[in-house]
Amino acid sequence: MRSRHTLVLFLLLGLFRTLHSQPAVAPPKLAVIIVVDQMRADYIDRFQRDWSRGLKRLITDGAWFRNAAYPYLGTVTCPGHATISTGAFPHVHGIPANQWWDRDAGRQMACTEDPAVTNLGYDGPGQEHNSGYRLKVPTFADVMRTERGAHVVTLSVKTRSAIMLAGHGGDAVTWMSEPLDTWLTSTAFARALVPEVKTFIAANPVDADFGKSWTRLLPASRYRDPDDDQFERPPPGWTQAFPHAFNGTAGKPDASFRVQWDISPFADAYTGRMAAALVETMRLGRHDTTDVLGVSFSATDRVGHKFGPRSQEIQDQLARLDRTIGDLLDRLDAAVGKNQYVVALSADHGVTPIPEQLQRAHLDAGRVNINDIVARIESKLGPALGAGAHVAKLDGRDMNLYFLPGVYQKLVASPALLADVVEAIESVRGVRRVYRAEQLRSVPAAGDAWLRAAALSYVEGRSGDMVISVRPQWISSAEAATHGSATSDDQRVPILFMGNGIKPGRYDQAATPADIAPTLAKLCGITLPNAEGRPLTAALR
Template identity: 30%
Template sequence: MKKTFLTGLAVLIALVSFAQGTKKPKLVVGIVVDQMRYEYLHKFKDRYTDGGFKRLMDEGFMMKNAHYNYIPTYTGPGHSSVYTGTTPATHGIVGNNWYVRDLGRMIYCAEDSTVSAVGGTEKNGKISPRNMLTTTITDELRLSTNQRSKVVGVAIKDRGAALPAGHLGDAYWFDKNTGEFMTSTYYKEEVPKWLKKFNNKKLAQKYLSNTWKPLYNIKTYVQSVEDNNEFEVPFIGRETTDFPYDLEELMENNDGIGLIAGTPFGNDLTLDMAYAALEGEELGKGDETDFLAVSFSSTDYVGHRFGPSSVELEDTYLRLDQGLEEFFGYLDKEYGEGEYLVFLTADHAVADVVNYFKSMDVPTGSFDSRFALTQLKGFTRANYGEGDWILNTSNDQIFLNRPLIAEKDLDLEEVQRDIADFMLRFDGVKEAYTAADMKRFEYTEGRKHLLQMGFNHKASGDVLLILEPAWLTNSSRGTTHGTGFIYDTHVPVLFYGWNVKPGQSSKYCTITDIAPTISMLLDIRIPNGASGQPIQEITD
């Protein structure tokens, strides 16, 4: 009898263990905060609510030393790398836009001429993930359940929705001409009923009827520089860059309804859309794990215009924090604490404003690409004869006229090296590498390694430049990103919720580790081009 009882107990324990081992979260929420530096977590922490960013930091697991592991650090490559677990060298999204030799023109990372708009305006609807050459973690989730799991991507920017949603999910983005969210025939043949209902609320127009004022007394924004300064880019029609901003008045000369993207209310609108997608698609309400990919684009627009030390940026993050607190409270209520899994990261960070650094005598500068190109064209004609030797310059890369080089019986590698050496003459250019270098050698450290991880044999240029630290191209007011320096690579990586124990680590990790980590947590296949590794502090 005792033996029978013990055997039955062992079977019961095994069954319970099996059930616990196979349990999955109801929902995964991937959050990308466009252009968010890691330092913003701490810089504004004293002003954050308990339930927003601080909830993830204090109750989730935080990787304090997480970085992008390639150049260039742009939005398209960033979203792709987070969700594929690999770099542009493999997934193929080598920029937001890049030059294609066979076409003789620039292409956009998410463009697709074979599809049409569904909702919105036609020119903003030719969007799909087809330029991305590998699977995403969202694809792998769908494949693991024979596509019973649902995946939805939501963002103001089309690339911020389409690339995370992968090849098998649905994506919705903002159409600045109509103020509505839209999709394309890659995903749907008609606008879902729930989206029509959402769009009919005309929330963008309602937000833009407001005046953007600081959330708190402006004297309390001690982490930011003086509000009115010479470092920021004023809105068209205004000479100054200080609060308040009458949005209704600014609309006429600042992209109409599209103005909302450059205000914190763009993040509010994105959250509104996230709620609508959760409810309209009934995400997390079925038998399988579903996935919501949300990208907050407005932090990037505000950051570009005003810079990382501005009152406007601080205010934007304080407002986003409040929105996240409400969002996480909603998830608690709808799915239950511990029943959903969240990760939060950024698609890149950002450089400081050149004029701001100059005002403090910190080494910085602006590389004059137009002057350099003029000089380069003169150099090539003087050395190789008349002809259009330079087809394109973009993303700090130079594309040479290879057919002309062959026609003149010149050695391509020698021409690449000549031009790389010539470019080192210019102030602001720190390093120059050739495509031949990238193909021949395997670099394992330093900026040349980051450059190689972003180098695609078919899509990248003949000569690749790296500027000096804190130098930007053609920049004085406002700022940008794209380099492999710490200010552009260091981003937040936080996991929270289902099967995630609180903690933190200063161990180096890369954003390409996020997708493999999610794969291990969900016990599904790692994306097929992944080069990152699971973060063991979280998975083990």
């Protein structure tokens, strides 16, 4: 009798688990992840009155999580996209930065670099070698593809953005080469060029935009900031003021033209058109499962680095992106069916304003001198360890400090010398704190929020021997503006959902971009094995 009751109990428990994993409503036909690279959370409050199409529709008809932020230090593109796609933070998904010092190779290694694969060029020779194999956990798209047979399409101008949204496979994973001279995929994702992608690129050459000009979309009175700020750093061939012509520096569609095109809304418009075309030609959303589309729009990041977040260029870029996303949603309505798909939109990081603009307003801001940090370290280590270099690499883009082989071990063995080096680094203007590797190997549950942020970004074997955090409103880059800190400028981003299974509204609960993939997974009836985020059930029907 007892065994029969036990059997019934197990059957009921199994039924409960099955029902618990199933979505409350029919799964969407298509799950869409949109990343707006470098979109600060406050851009919605500042600029939404300019929007009437895609961004406006997402805010009005969707669920807007207004209190969303990354909890970690390394707020840059590759970790951000990996966090969105996996539901995990860098210490779990394995991507601490856009690049890191490979101790064995003795050089910088890109987050998507993979010598075992070959890139395939659509409109030029294949260059570089890229895949998602450095990602340590599966993405939402990976699980949908392997467990549900989903068709997966991701694309971006940036290599790391397209690949991190896809993960370890996909039907069409597409990006531009670093010199911006050809669209690419790799043998990690395809045995040959994808015909639908090849057809679109052949019919829509980027060079068709040569000779055009980026002009202001809105009436002059609508712009909040001055047009011509002396601290903006436009690319060669442009001034700080509108209009910005796509003529290159030599009057022909060469590399300088491609750089100008890349730092403009035209790059996003092209990406949006390609995404819509691939949905139609690859029949996404019309298979017997939920397909996955990942689109990362890179131009807001490119523009923000050159002109800063307090510029007419950023305001205009977002007004034009509103139209681009509107066109994409319209074509999804036609191809898949309105309310038959779900969209999640977020950003991979925010951005800190141009320090010189902040200084002009008498705020504590500035640029950390990387060479000064290295010089102070060497001045401490030379007398103790001998003449010559001891620092292998300090990259201002992520502030990970790597010592030459054996040096850090000697520091750890000499606490007084180690303390001297830490003190020397922290004495540099703009540096807030130095964290040692041994402090970051476990994530504290509470307490020091800055230490926790650094630990969430730490990946053993990839992160530096020391990690340097800068003070709020300080940066360590030659760009006009940048990101990569554990401050609200860089951590706070929007999270928006719209479509199938979503309850529209404004939600003030705390959220992180790691919640996006688990929320989509719940809608699709799957489980992400390594997710640290949780489904945002308040916005689910």
